Amino acid sequence: MAEPTIQSIRKITTENPYRVCFVCLGNICRSPTAEGVMQHEVLQQSLGSYFEIDSAGTAAYHVGEPANSKSRKVAEEYGVKLLSTARKFEASDLDYYDLVLAMDRQNYHNIKHLAGGEHHHEKIYMLRDFDPQPDDDEVPDPYYGGINGFYHVFDVVQRSCRNLLDQLKQHVEK
Numbered sequence: 001m002a003e004p005t006i007q008s009i010r011k012i013t014t015e016n017p018y019r020v021c022f023v024c025l026g027n028i029c030r031s032p033t034a035e036g037v038m039q040h041e042v043l044q045q046s047l048g049s050y051f052e053i054d055s056a057g058t059a060a061y062h063v064g065e066p067a068n069s070k071s072r073k074v075a076e077e078y079g080v081k082l083l084s085t086a087r088k089f090e091a092s093d094l095d096y097y098d099l100v101l102a103m104d105r106q107n108y109h110n111i112k113h114l115a116g117g118e119h120h121h122e123k124i125y126m127l128r129d130f131d132p133q134p135d136d137d138e139v140p141d142p143y144y145g146g147i148n149g150f151y152h153v154f155d156v157v158q159r160s161c162r163n164l165l166d167q168l169k170q171h172v173e174k
C-alpha cells in the first residue's frame with residue numbers, strides 16, 4: 001500500500017489548523033472534487049476546526065466559475081457538495097498552505113516551478129502518492145470525456161483523501 005511519509009507533519013490544533021490545497025489545471029473538475037471530498041471527510045470525523053481545505057488551478061481559463069456540472073452531479077450522488085469558485089494557484093499559496101497536492105505530473109511540475117526553496121518543495125506531493133490502490137500516478141483529466149471519467153476521478157480522489165486524512169489525523173491534538 002502506498003504510504004509515503006509527509007516530511008515532518010506538525011502538531012495540528014484548532015489554533016493552528018492544518019492547511020491543504022488541492023491543485024489541478026482548471027480548478028473546475030478534479031481539485032474541486034478533492035476539496036469537497038476532503039471537507040466532507042473532515043466534517044464526518046468531527047475534525048472541521050482542525051483543517052482548512054482549499055483548491056486552485058495552475059491555469060486561469062476558468063477563474064470565477066463554479067465546479068463543472070458533471071463533477072457536481074457525481075459528487076452529489078455520494079452526498080458531497082462542491083462549493084468552490086475557480087481561482088489560479090499563486091506562489092504565495094506555497095507560504096500559506098502546509099500541504100499542496102497536485103492531480104497530475106504537469107500540475108506537479110508547474111507548482112514545483114513556483115517553489116522558492118526547500119521549505120516550499122517539501123510541501124508538494126501528488127495526490128495519488130496517497131492512493132491505497134495506485135494503478136496510475138495521476139488523477140486523469142476528465143474534462144473532454146464522458147461521465148464515466150468523472151466517476152473514476154471521484155473514486156480515486158475519495159480513497160486517496162481518506163488515506164491521507166488517516167495519516168494527518170494522527171497529528172491532531174485535542
Ligand code: 4NP
Nearest residue numbers: 024025026027028029030143
Ligand atoms: P481540471 O479539468 O483541471 O480537473 O479542472 C480541466 C478543466 C478545464 C480544462 C482542462 C482540464 N480546459 O482545458 O479548459
